[in-house]
Amino acid sequence: MIEARDVHYRYANKVEALKGVSLTIKDGEFLAIMGQNGAGKSTFVKHFNGLLKPTSGTVCVDGVETTKTSVAALARNVGFVFQNPDHQLFSETVEEEIAFGLKNFGFGADVVEKRVTWALELLSLTQYRKTSPFLLSGGERKRVALASVLAWDPQMLILDEPTIGQDHEQKDKLRQFIMQMQTQGKTVVIVTHDVEFVAECNPRVVLMSEGKIVAEGVGKEILTNPKILTESSIVLPQIAQIFTKLSPLGLPKDVIDIYEAEKLILNAEENKRQQ
Amino acid sequence: MAIIETKNLTYTYPGAAKPSLVDVSIKVEKGEFVLITGPSGCGKTTLCRCFNGLIPHFYQGELKGEITVAGEDVLEHHTYEMAKHVGLVFQNPENQLFALSVEKDVAFGLENEGIPREEIRKKVDWALNQTDIYSLRERSPHEISGGQQQRVAIAAVLAMGPEIIVLDEPTSFLDPLSAEKIFDVIYDLNRTQGITVILVEHRLDLTAKYASHLIIMDEGRVRFEGNPREILSSQETRLIGVGIPKATLLYQMLKKDGLNVGDTTPLSSEELADELLEALGNQ
Numbered sequence: 001m002i003e004a005r006d007v008h009y010r011y012a013n014k015v016e017a018l019k020g021v022s023l024t025i026k027d028g029e030f031l032a033i034m035g036q037n038g039a040g041k042s043t044f045v046k047h048f049n050g051l052l053k054p055t056s057g058t059v060c061v062d063g064v065e066t067t068k069t070s071v072a073a074l075a076r077n078v079g080f081v082f083q084n085p086d087h088q089l090f091s092e093t094v095e096e097e098i099a100f101g102l103k104n105f106g107f108g109a110d111v112v113e114k115r116v117t118w119a120l121e122l123l124s125l126t127q128y129r130k131t132s133p134f135l136l137s138g139g140e141r142k143r144v145a146l147a148s149v150l151a152w153d154p155q156m157l158i159l160d161e162p163t164i165g166q167d168h169e170q171k172d173k174l175r176q177f178i179m180q181m182q183t184q185g186k187t188v189v190i191v192t193h194d195v196e197f198v199a200e201c202n203p204r205v206v207l208m209s210e211g212k213i214v215a216e217g218v219g220k221e222i223l224t225n226p227k228i229l230t231e232s233s234i235v236l237p238q239i240a241q242i243f244t245k246l247s248p249l250g251l252p253k254d255v256i257d258i259y260e261a262e263k264l265i266l267n268a269e270e271n272k273r274q275q
Numbered sequence: 276m277a278i279i280e281t282k283n284l285t286y287t288y289p290g291a292a293k294p295s296l297v298d299v300s301i302k303v304e305k306g307e308f309v310l311i312t313g314p315s316g317c318g319k320t321t322l323c324r325c326f327n328g329l330i331p332h333f334y335q336g337e338l339k340g341e342i343t344v345a346g347e348d349v350l351e352h353h354t355y356e357m358a359k360h361v362g363l364v365f366q367n368p369e370n371q372l373f374a375l376s377v378e379k380d381v382a383f384g385l386e387n388e389g390i391p392r393e394e395i396r397k398k399v400d401w402a403l404n405q406t407d408i409y410s411l412r413e414r415s416p417h418e419i420s421g422g423q424q425q426r427v428a429i430a431a432v433l434a435m436g437p438e439i440i441v442l443d444e445p446t447s448f449l450d451p452l453s454a455e456k457i458f459d460v461i462y463d464l465n466r467t468q469g470i471t472v473i474l475v476e477h478r479l480d481l482t483a484k485y486a487s488h489l490i491i492m493d494e495g496r497v498r499f500e501g502n503p504r505e506i507l508s509s510q511e512t513r514l515i516g517v518g519i520p521k522a523t524l525l526y527q528m529l530k531k532d533g534l535n536v537g538d539t540t541p542l543s544s545e546e547l548a549d550e551l552l553e554a555l556g557n558q
Contacts (some may be wrong), residue, residue, distance in 0.1 A: 037449060168479050196518075234451050239521055242544045
């Protein structure tokens with residue numbers, strides 16, 4: 001569980017990136033943090049594994065204050081994947097990159113081998129096992145960074161913009177993987193601008209703006225509210241955009257799921273025919 | 276005459292086991308808005324690097340086939356020569372900006388060309404206005420937002436007066452509204468200035484509506500090329516992992532259900548909403 005209480009954070013250049021943020025993330029929860037560039041999203045999640053410590057206020061991970069422990073100790077339970085994979089990759093081959101964390105946590109050679117193979121397979125990277133991460137495309141490097149964290153099987157996973165540069169198929173895999181982590185009772189926090197991805201996953205959504213939380217609720221509720229979304233520089237997902245325009249037909253506006261959309265439109269047609 | 280033409284372009288990075296581009300033959304006419312998409316690692320970025328000669332002059336490796344851009348044979352012209360015709364905008368604007376003010380960043384390329392001061396002034400102001408950042412001209416590029424930074428990068432390219440602008444996922448680090456603003460700026464340049472646009476993008480939800488020409492790549496090859504509406508109405512595109520716009524997908528589902536929604540495949544939510552209002556409304 002992550003508990004943030006009235007967290008303020010000021011960078012060395014005096015910019016106050018967080019202005020009193022309080023949030024509780026329960027074990028097994030799937031949460032998306034959204035908001036415009038510079039809203040403080042990345043700054044906030046960097047507090048979850050102790051990379052940043054609050055200027056005032058507290059962040060507790062499983063009951064332990066992050067100021068009273070080390071990033072190394074937190075990392076075993078809280079896996080963090082950065083927005084820009086180049087901030088985290090450094091090994092000569094993809095395989096070594098993924099094995100690095102596992103070795104550091106003291107896993108034996110056979111376990112390391114098994115976990116590396118599993119993570120490569122999961123993220124469609126097996127063919128690049130012996131390749132340098134720096135020869136891969138942006139989207140592939142992002143997956144190597146993700147694989148290297150997933151390999152040590154943390155209890156909580158924080159993904160900063162995981163869908164950047166990913167194609168449809170990889171996004172689908174990511175979504176399925178997050179769902180699978182959910183069934184294992186793991187906590188997943190994503191920071192994202194990708195409204196379509198959030199609409200498909202329908203997690204709890206927290207909306208940040210100018211260092212504060214401005215709205216919070218289920219995806220279906222937040223992503224269909226044009227007023228609060230526009231204030232956070234977010235565009236409605238396409239299905240919600242369509243239903244906003246279909247209100248003259250007496251259809252609801254809070255629709256983000258394509259199958260629900262299909263059903264509602266077919267019902268409307270059925271009703272029209274019966275009249 | 277085509278402004279970009281490649282014939283059987285095949286390219287292998289130095290030391291790579293297999294080619295990143297295989298037999299790519301495409302033709303882009305002047306003034307088109309071309310959208311290039313495909314699964315990650317499909318060769319999109321590699322192809323863009325060929326347009327201004329970064330491949331093969333900078334990246335080396337082995338390039339076979341022919342490529343002509345703005346009437347020049349890329350194999351025989353260095354990147355600095357091609358840069359007059361082709362401007363490149365990358366994913367992360369931070370990697371491209373370095374000057375002390377927005378204005379200086381935009382003027383940098385022109386100063387290197389030895390163009391008279393007054394003319395530089397004129398071109399820079401024009402580029403700043405086109406991208407709607409004139410009011411930011413004295414600010415440091417590092418204290419403005421990501422969306423504004425990307426507009427500075429576009430202005431810097433624009434000031435050079437290229438016939439072609441190539442943008443490789445220019446909005447992936449931006450929030451959706453900032454992204455939309457960038458696409459609007461690019462679309463406007465395409466329509467009003469006749470600049471040929473090559474846009475690499477995964478998110479067709481946001482961009483399909485701008486395109487006049489769609490290229491879908493997979494494993495280094497061009498799999499589909501042509502009119503976006505025609506290509507996106509074929510079921511096959513989904514099979515190679517291209518995320519077609521939700522509005523297009525919903526239209527296909529409703530068509531399959533037997534709903535009478537009109538014959539034009541929509542590329543945006545507005546287009547589908549209009550078709551549905553017509554099909555289901557009272558008039």
